[in-house]
Amino acid sequence: MHRLLLIAATMIVATLSTFAQVSNVSADEAKKLITSTKNIQVLDVRTPDEWKGGHLAMAKHINVNDADFAAKVAKLDTSKPVVVYCAAGGRSSRAAALMASKGFTTIYNVTNGGYTQLAATGLPTSTK
Numbered sequence: 001m002h003r004l005l006l007i008a009a010t011m012i013v014a015t016l017s018t019f020a021q022v023s024n025v026s027a028d029e030a031k032k033l034i035t036s037t038k039n040i041q042v043l044d045v046r047t048p049d050e051w052k053g054g055h056l057a058m059a060k061h062i063n064v065n066d067a068d069f070a071a072k073v074a075k076l077d078t079s080k081p082v083v084v085y086c087a088a089g090g091r092s093s094r095a096a097a098l099m100a101s102k103g104f105t106t107i108y109n110v111t112n113g114g115y116t117q118l119a120a121t122g123l124p125t126s127t128k
Helices: 002-017 025-038 049-054 069-073 090-101 114-120
Strands: 021-027 042-043 082-083 106-110
Touching: 021 025, 021 090, 025 069, 025 082, 025 106, 025 114, 069 090, 082 090, 090 106, 106 114
Parallel strands: 021 106, 042 082, 082 106
Antiparallel strands: none
């Protein structure tokens, strides 16, 4: 019986360790992650008009409001960490939750300011 409990506990721990970790981070914390984490992905989930008005130069754009958001985000590498941002943190929170359900392992959600605060950290931006 003890052996069965040990096996069951091991299986539970292994299963829990495969769940995604979503961490809410500030713009300053996101900058540190972006500049120091190898292979980090940066995802802007705002609307196309917001994207055209300015975005982080290294970011990929997938509008969280698009009907095919899940299909588009599935093309990203689920094993690499990803920083997700929007304008304030609401849409990126929604995107992060969906990404977690799709198997992304490490997700950093930028809250409290989104793009405006990220741009203010000095990260490179673009309007192209």
